[in-house]
Amino acid sequence: MKLEMICTGEEVLAGQIVDTNAAWFSNTLMEQGVECQRRTTVGDRLEDLVAVFKERSTEADVILVNGGLGPTSDDLSTEAMALAKGEDLVENSLWRNRLESWFTRNGRVMAESNLKQALLPESAIMIDNPVGTACGFAVKLNRAWLFFTPGVPFEFKQMVKEQFIPFINERFEIAGDVSLRKYLTLGQGESSLADALEAIVLPEGLTIGYRTSMPHIEIKLFARGLSAISEMDNIEKQIRFLLGTAIVADNKKTLAEEIHGLLLGSGSSLSVAESCTGGMIASQLVAFAGSSSYFHQGLITYCNESKVKVLGVKAETLDYHGAVSIETVEEMANGARAILDSDYALATSGIAGPTGGTDNKPVGTVAIALATKGGVYSQMIKLPRRSRDLVRSLSTAVAFDMLRRALLGEAVIIDYGSISRFKK
């Protein structure tokens, strides 16, 4: 079964709305084992709609059409479908009755324009919409079933789940068995990850994909069919062997999510002292409900005086080694940890740019320390030619990875392929 989607609406095409219906639809159908093979987004021009319905109907078996079923003059999907099919619009008396009782029930007077919503192309099958005034409908044109849905997200989602998926299941053979695993990586570029994994011979039905989500690259292992699914453990083992420490989390969107889970599970507490990352470490953790059970405090000591007064960094250390130094960041971490005797404290101090670098410490130089009850670990990394935002987010990720490794009892400081380090 070849599935496509047509999204309509000027505000979607013009980018005033980011089309979350489309992403949700593809994802939901993928979970049913059906890939959406093409998505076409058009505006509200009648001739564009007619053209795209005719054109795609010769290529696909099923086309989900979203939007344009409302009562206003720029809702043209129904009229366009009738034109494409060469049919008249006829009033669906069932839906007219439903509309009238819907307005009565809600104590509202039905506007004349709503009557339009009961008009369907002559050959259309009406599709119920229990939560809105726009019914859906399906029309067969050329090779394809075109299935029309309202744009309002909750009406759309309900109709897809309760009507569209049964509709295609009745008419087509759906290959249902699919499975997806995701691995979050840090510190290697997409090409070097791909080179490393090239040695893997993928059985039929398994694919490896990459998605850049800075500062991470996510690796996706997708299996279609029971035989492919049964090979996943084996392929995952090979991926882990080939990538080693580059994998920092499984099936998590961010490293912060992984840390949140580990800290919740460990019962350990955390303080954070941030300079260049400026609250990124703290705010990524505080975004999770429940973080108050382990997160003591985040001290963004941006100026030198604050490092001295709040964290107890020695003025001599700042004078002699500078704010961006192993010595300073270790004192920051130790100071932040000591205030409430937290189990762990992370600290960062660096030059995020775009200006402020020197010959010895260019933009992208970042010192990071992890203080524990057993001692302090630190490193100074080089992130040249990265944007201010990327220097900050990469530093945050490296800091999280140091803590993650400590929580797992592994070596805290490791080499990252694409991130070099100042020698001590």
Next chain:
Amino acid sequence: MKLEMICTGEEVLAGQIVDTNAAWFSNTLMEQGVECQRRTTVGDRLEDLVAVFKERSTEADVILVNGGLGPTSDDLSTEAMALAKGEDLVENSLWRNRLESWFTRNGRVMAESNLKQALLPESAIMIDNPVGTACGFAVKLNRAWLFFTPGVPFEFKQMVKEQFIPFINERFEIAGDVSLRKYLTLGQGESSLADALEAIVLPEGLTIGYRTSMPHIEIKLFARGLSAISEMDNIEKQIRFLLGTAIVADNKKTLAEEIHGLLLGSGSSLSVAESCTGGMIASQLVAFAGSSSYFHQGLITYCNESKVKVLGVKAETLDYHGAVSIETVEEMANGARAILDSDYALATSGIAGPTGGTDNKPVGTVAIALATKGGVYSQMIKLPRRSRDLVRSLSTAVAFDMLRRALLGEAVIIDYGSISRFKK
């Protein structure tokens, strides 16, 4: 000029990524007076790519193609274009040199797979990418110029602005007289803003649009044609009159950007003490280069002991009034301000949810204070039925607005239509 966009990539088609590049592109071109008339999204299958390039090239004058220029095996846009055009791929020596020196400069070894990125269809015009390893290129096929861009958002955006827009301006007559003004609002819903502005009679060529970008709604005044542009001042005056204090910034993406500019201009310094906002205030400011000139420190005193030890909040205040109270948040603001004698200090303490509320202080209760050299201002707001993230981002926005108004010498505490307040 008929413009279309082709988005490629399994992760975009499959909805693992919401396609923000597409929305950004349409928006940006609209600001240049050019409408994108169709968007087609396809995956990584070679035959689908070839088909869509051939098909759309007979319909459009210019097609912006996004994605699929990376080094891995699922990056197939270049190969597909060569097939569609019936040309060989040839190595572009200029780009090969650029790649090699890019890797050398970054102290990294170029992977074999990166060489692929120097292969272009024979007739392609290379398009420079100063910020990444994938160059763009343009090929003429049938009626259309196809212009290929990388999927990485910051590379994509830079290439559109610096290369694509000049490219089309050189080759086509662009209806150039358009103008756009944006107003950032806080504290009113889209329908109440729209109701308020309904009274305005818009001259031909002027439109008012709304874009939700939580916690803000942005109002866009768009003019096409010189006569419409000449009416903008007049319409803007009416918008300001009708919306009053709901407008918090002009032509800024966020309130943080407005605050950054005001603080840079004023020479005033700022400290921040955050509890429920957890670093959101600080990190939004530190995101801007130059913030070190005014930003002293951000103290995320998440647990009570931290409020006492770091900010000097009295234990009795916490015991008697609770952490989420006017009294506590005022002591937090005063304490944060006093450490380095900053000109201003903002403080927040609230219940972000989803749990932790009580009858007296339900989820969404947030106390916010602004300490100045002349005294402290505070309020406790109610944000019921909002997500954790929205409680935090709305609280951040209200805190910024208090500071903004203080910096402008206006009343610090005002009423927001959709945000109610506890009486003192």
